[in-house]
Amino acid sequence: MKKNILITMGDPAGVGPEITVKVLSSLKDPPYLPIVVGDVNVLKKAIVMLRKDLKIKEVTLPFKGEYAENEILVYPLSDLKNIEFGIPTIEAARESFNYIVHSVELIKSNLASGVVTCPVNKELICRSGKDFTGHTELIAELCNVSSYVMMLLGATLKVSLVTRHIALKDVPKYLSYENVLLTSEITYKALQRDFGIRCPIVAVAGLNPHCGEGGLFGEEEERLIRPVVRHLREKGWDIRGPFSADTIFYRAKNGEFHAVVSMFHDQGLIPIKLLHFSDGVNVTLGLPIVRTSVDHGTAYDIAGRGSADHRSLEMALKVAHEILCNREVSEKGWSLPT
Known part of the structure; x- marks a missing residue:
């Protein structure tokens, strides 16, 4: 039926x-x-x-x-x-x-x-x-x-958001190790359960230009994001990054990653809208x-x-x-x- x-x-x-x-x-x-x-x-x-x-x-x-x-x-x-x-x-x-x-x-x-x-x-x-x-x-x-993730997707790109509808100036204070970890975990598991990808590859974007250049432009990558990636890789999950936002979506679109974890709304939605303005889909994971x-x-x-x-x-x-x-x-x- x-x-x-x-x-x-x-x-x-x-x-x-x-x-x-x-x-x-x-x-x-x-x-x-x-x-x-x-x-x-x-x-x-x-x-x-x-x-x-x-x-x-x-x-x-x-x-x-x-x-x-x-x-x-x-x-x-x-x-x-x-x-x-x-x-x-x-x-x-x-x-x-x-x-x-x-x-x-x-x-x-x-x-x-x-x-x-x-x-x-x-x-x-x-x-x-x-x-x-x-x-x-x-x-x-x-x-x-209480734990869920917004994913936007098209035929060539899937993007999950750590933060959603908040002011850009508030993004750094809302980012935390726990939020990045939760979004990455839910995304990875959803790629398996919901999209049938047995061994997903998930890339995590940085927040700052060039992933902060070792702290020169910001320290969120070293303090929050990289420790999450390290923790999940130690579990055997293929989580990679952080990667600079100016290259990560191009690499994902070309098939290097199954999904990207984005730190804030427009960082993730601009590439989705550019590639899939007419046929993009919003999925609630978790x-x-x-x-x-x-x-x-x-x-x-x-x-x-x-x-x-x-x-x-x-x-x-x-x-x-x-x-x-x-x-x-x-x-x-x-x-x-x-």
């Missing part, structure tokens, strides 16, 4: 509904069963806007039916009447939050296998009365997980459930025009299915190296 993968529709006024319809209209007998968690009225509006010959089939879970190429399976959670694409509202933002929470609960109840999330508006969700800093943090909290996401925002400025690029969502679905299959193999098949 095919695994159910939920797609949260994202902010109803953004490009989420549009890219969802585009992807689902192009699928030809996928190896998984995509089910949209969202709003029927909004999806119908997107179908009309895109002039697609699609029907919507409302479902409950567990769903044991078959996939049909002219149907979109929808688990309806909201009933929005007056949503206009490109015009964000607090009501729509509140519903986008509910899509996420309900999807995680469905997976925890074994009614679905994984979730792919479309973009939401953090500011409006907070203004709706919800405590929300982002998908990653919310889903980790719902799963009772969760008991599978969660991937598009690597872009709500794009209100183009919502409703039919021009939104759906390739990131298409790739996020493929990656979610890949992770589900690899986890099944690792749990039932060969044992992972320690």
Whole structure:
């Protein structure tokens, strides 16, 4: 039986509904069963806007039916009447939050296998009365997980982040031996379990120019990062570095490493966006459930025009299915190296 993968529709006024319809209209007998968690009225509006010959089939879970190429399976959670694409509202933002929470609960109840999330508006969700800093943090909290990692990936590069959404001036004080160690460990284990790489090679980036030039430009490499690499190598893990950020991503892209551990947000996301602007994927590592996401925002400025690029969502679905299959193999098949 095919695994159910939920797609949260994202902010109803953004490009989420549009890219969802585009992807689902192009699928030809996928190896998984995509089910949209969202709003029927909004999806119908997107179908009309895109002039697609699609029907919507409302479902409950567990769903044991078959996939049909002219149907979109929808688990309806909201009933929005007056949503206009490109015009964000607090009501729509509140519903986008509910899509996420309900999807995680469905997976925890074994009614679905994984979730792919479309973009939401953090500011409006907070203004709706919800405590929300982002998908990653919310889903980790719902799963009772305190140790997790944000990875961004494309076909040629995988990057994990030690620090995420903090001011650049605060990065050095948030970096610690423990944070670098945890990110490196979770990344290494996820490459094995989630991506089926039995003996991963992980490169760790430095923080400062030229990795600090022996302390001339900063001491974080010698004080925090190199000791982590040394510790993990002593365990037999192929962790390398620290390497200067001006060369490490080029080397990874050319196949020398399976993933890079980056010290801060833009250090890792600039190369990902450069190489995979349209088809990058966000993956939360370290969760008991599978969660991937598009690597872009709500794009209100183009919502409703039919021009939104759906390739990131298409790739996020493929990656979610890949992770589900690899986890099944690792749990039932060969044992992972320690």
